[in-house]
Amino acid sequence: MKKRKMFLRMITASLMRRRSRMLVAFLAIAIGATILSGLMTIYFDVPRQMGAQFRNYGANMIFTPTGEDFTNEDLESGLSHIKSSDLVGAAPYRYETVRIHEQPIMAAGTSMEDVKKTSPYWLVEGEWPAAAGEVMVGQGVAESLQLKQGDTVAIRYTEETEEGAEEEAADNEIDYKVTAVLSTGGSEEDYVYMNMEDLEELTGLAGSIDLAEVSISSGADQLNSYMEQINSEVPSVDARLVKRVTASETTVLSKLQALVLLVTVIVLALTMICVATTMTAVVAERRKEIGLRKAIGASDKSIVTEFMGEGMMLGGLGGIVGVFLGFAFAQTISKHVFSSSIIFRPGLVPLTIAASILVTGIACLSPIRSATKVDPALVLKGE
Amino acid sequence: MSLLELKHIYKIYGELHALDDVNLKVEKGEWVSIMGPSGSGKSTMMNIIGCMDKPSKGEVLLDGVDIARESGKNLTTIRRDKIGLIFQQFHLVNYLNALENVMLAQYYHSIPDEKEALEALDRVGLADRAKHLPSQLSGGEQQRVCVARALINHPEIILADEPTGNLDDANEETVVDLFHKLHDEGTTLIVVTHDPEVAEVAQRTVVLRNGKIHKETVNTNFTGKIRFRD
Structure with missing residues (x-):
């Protein structure tokens, strides 16, 4: 042995x-x-x-344009650098000033399905706008304009033109149905949200977006790496971290x-x-x-x-x-x-x-x- | 040259002389009994011969080597190679069976050999109890395992400290018979005992008193067989 x-x-x-x-x-x-x-x-x-x-508390990266044009293609190009398993959602936004009862209000065109992913903390009273002609108004807008779920509201868009311009300015008014009132406790309550197609129809301007909120599930280092990669490889996109979210995370x-x-x-x-x-x-x-x-x-x-x-x-x-x-x-x-x-x-x-x-x-x-x-x-x- | 020679051995604890100028020679193959009352220095002498203690003064020559001058590490090696120890309380490892207890001595000495360990148990009549734990063995059987463990590495000397102190007459006789067999095979035996019947079986009896050798007697009628008195 x-x-x-x-x-x-x-x-x-x-x-x-x-x-x-x-x-x-x-x-x-x-x-x-x-x-x-x-x-x-x-x-x-x-x-x-x-x-x-943490993704329940909103997007942690913002894409803004570096130049004049910022389209969905640019957004997709930026998102292609993020691993699909890390990407929770990305919501494009386009903002235009509209008038309701002659009061100027900021209207945001977006993709409601994507917003549900990037901003799961939004408290939506009613149904998210799904079909054409449906809007969601922020709590602030609802209070100031006496709007509630189920109301019909006329939204007017008048293109701002430079003085002395020869072209006729666009002026359009469409009736929308308020399907929901949004509470967030933040500035979102002062907006009217509609699907991008509705905003494009109202304004007659298609194809461009102002910014995109992106929600990514990863650590601070990986987020920084994504940001640097997108900024260096997608020239039309300026990617920035939402410091308030990433720092606290x-x-x-x-x-x-x-x-x-x-x-x-x-x-x-x-x-x-x-x-x-x-x-x-x-x-x-x-x-x-x-x-x-x-x-x-x-x-x-x-x-x-x-x-x-x-x-x-x-x-x-x-x-x-x-x-x-x-x-x-x-x-x-x-x-x-x-x-x-x-x-x-x-x-x-x-x-x-x-x-x-x-x-x-x-x-x-x-x-x-x-x-x-x-x-x-x-x-x-x-x- | 004697196998073991103690020359002017002293063991002093403060004022107490546990051993006081002890001189003793043990020849190879000899069977010596050491007797004496409690405190006479028997255990101290056993510990010194068994390389578990060192004298304060004097020489202890074992096979020509003065073990009194050796380091603790060397004493462990000498003890492992040359001495087989048998204790009054048997001191078997209680979670190892009889066979493993015998193999434990092989393990520290060289290479464990189950067959050889079983043969050693067979020599002491316990081959059939090899797989029993010490708690499943009688006192006599435990002491026989202890004897098997002591002889497994073929030591120069078997040193037994009160080997029959905890045994009844029948088991005492069995153990003494084993000693007799070992002696016949040429093993040197040093047996410390209180029991005159066990002491008298040896070829020579050394009596210690107050740390000195008080008396030495040679058994002219040596038979190696115990004779119980009525």
């Missing part, structure tokens, strides 16, 4: 046949590994989860990740203390056995190897159990906090097991040092 086989046989026997004694240490390691694995899974998944949450994320890391470190330290305490008790309990091993020829190195082997096997087993319990733990947290499933990260399996073994190894150092100091002549003394 090879020495290694006997070594494994000894440490396995020690753990299996003394399992009631080793249970406390095993539980400490398994719980520590569970929390480590769970928190690390959350740590790496938080940007994705929080990114999705980065701050919250970094604080949350720091908190998760801190808790992980504390848990690992507590695990280490618990394992060290248990192993100290184990060494004290096995002083006679250590003395005997030394008496029959074990060197200090052998004693260290055997106890470290036991500790590391315990750490490995605790780590394996912790990997799976940790994923279940992270999944439960994710479902309760983010209402979505977490992604299993295979890279965390070796990391958790290695960390468990390392923590157990460090925790065993002091007890093992005391084991090497056992004097066989003293502990084996007859009664």
Whole structure:
């Protein structure tokens, strides 16, 4: 029999046949590994989860034209640089001043389906405009013009012309049905929103847009990378980050990740203390056995190897159990906090097991040092 | 040259002389008993011969090497290679079975050999109990496992400290018979005992008192067989 086989046989026997004694240490390691694995899974998944949450608070990138013309083709060209899995939505906007009851109001033409993706926080009372001839008015507009859902409103567009121009200015008025009133708590409440086609029909101007709001689910670094790439490769588009959104997202994320890391470190330290305490008790309990091993020829190195082997096997087993319990733990947290499933990260399996073994190894150092100091002549003394 | 020679050995703890100018020679293949009351220095002498302690003064020549001058690491090697230890409390590893306990000595000495360990257990009549844990063995059986473990590496000396102290008469006889067999095979035996019946079985009995050799007697009627008194 090879020495290694006997070594494994000894440490396995020690753990299996003394399992009631080793249970406390095993539980400490398994719980520590569970929390480590769970928190690390959350740590790496938080940007994705929080990114999705943050997307509820509106777009985080704005496309504006660099020159005169900015069309849907330019928008598509800009969006082509963003991974489709990261792109939540992109809503084009064109603004024109119109008149309702002779009052100047800003009308925005957009794609309602895209706005639903980029601005999920909009509180829409009524039905989103879908068919031609339907509009949504902001709360501010509704209050000042006494408009409500179901009303018909005449919207007039008069083209502003330069003084002395020879061409006749466009002047058009169309009736629209108010299908919804929009509340956002922001400047959007002072706008009238309609589908792009309706605005083009009203103004007689087609093809161009003023800006696009883009919602991208990714971290700050990736966002910056997208921005730089679009600005350098799509000359007609000036892409900018919505600092108010991206900065707060980065701050919250970094604080949350720091908190998760801190808790992980504390848990690992507590695990280490618990394992060290248990192993100290184990060494004290096995002083006679250590003395005997030394008496029959074990060197200090052998004693260290055997106890470290036991500790590391315990750490490995605790780590394996912790990997799976940790994923279940992270999944439960994710479902309760983010209402979505977490992604299993295979890279965390070796990391958790290695960390468990390392923590157990460090925790065993002091007890093992005391084991090497056992004097066989003293502990084996007859009664 | 004697296998073991103690020359003017002292072991001093403060004012106490646990061993006080002890001189002793043990020849290869000899069976020596060491007797004496508690505190006479038997255990101290055992620990020194067993390389688990060093004398304060004097020389301990084992196979010509002065083990009193060796480092702790070398003493571990000498103990592993030359000495087989048997204890009163058996001291078996409680989570290893009988076979594994014997193999443990092989593991530290050289290479574990299950077949050879099983043969050693067979020599002490315990081949059929090889897979039993110490808690499943009687005191006598545990001591026989201890004997098998002591002889597995073919040591120069078997050092037994009160080997029959925890055994009944039947098991005491079994263990002494084992010693007799080992002696017949040429093994050197040093047996520390309180029991005159066990001491008298040896070829020579050394009596310690107050750290000194008080008396040495040679058993002219040596048979290696125990004779119980009524």
